[in-house]
Amino acid sequence: MNLDVLPQDCISHIISCTSPRDACRSAMVSARARRAGDSDSVWERFLPADYKQILSRLVSPLVFSSKKELYFKLCNPLLIDEGKKSFSISKATGKKRYMLSARDLSVTWSSNALYWSWKPLLQSSAAELRTICWLEIQGKIKTNMLSPNTTYEAYLVVKFANRAYGLDSLPSEISLVVGNYESHGIVYLRYPDSNKMFSMKEERIPCKREDGWVEIELGEFYNDDGGDDEEVKMSLREVKGHHLKGGLIIEGIEIRPKD
16 A cells, blocks of 8 residues: 555554554655654654653753654653653663662661762762671662553662672572562572573572673563552562671662563
8 A cells, every 4th residue: 555645644643553663664665654754643652651741850851852852862761850760761662661770779778888888870879888797679669650561670780899798608589579469589699600500490690781780680570551550669688697798789770671
């Protein structure tokens, strides 16, 4: 079928029922399809339903001349909520993703300089463990902040200082709880080592990220569109051992759509 025989607003409506990737591909069909695919009516459909509320939470105002430009600017992490979180969307799907910074987490005794120190990052700050025997990190996010009908994964994002010690003497317990759903596992806090054997099925393996950090999967969950605003609780804790541990650097917890 030749789309050029249709009214342009009809073409725009058809394209808006596809995906951001397909909308970009429509530009190769014809000049008329490109104009229709670039229209605000198309790209507003791809933006999160609450994008105006999200824009009001930005630390720095965003300048844009079209909804398509706004969409692609939101694909890059932007600070919100006084810099305690960063927000972005998936370029391919428009699904929402968040990074809860270390400042937005509940880290036991993080306000005590004897146990934790704070290091500036490009957009936020990281918490570095000096020494402690009780390690507990918790993060929370409401399900209505996330995209509906989407499976999400939560990751603790960390680094290990050269002086790190005592972190892998015992496994840390990890969990994710939302409503009646619970996910549990364990992880040894150590830099990823391809020569290390993992024998326990519930053991999570730290993975290297492209940005130089290491991520630890805390769990995954499905966020439906039932309308219930529930709280997702994510945690890592090692409180059974009485030995000292130090050298863990925490960037935050990332909640992102599962690929």
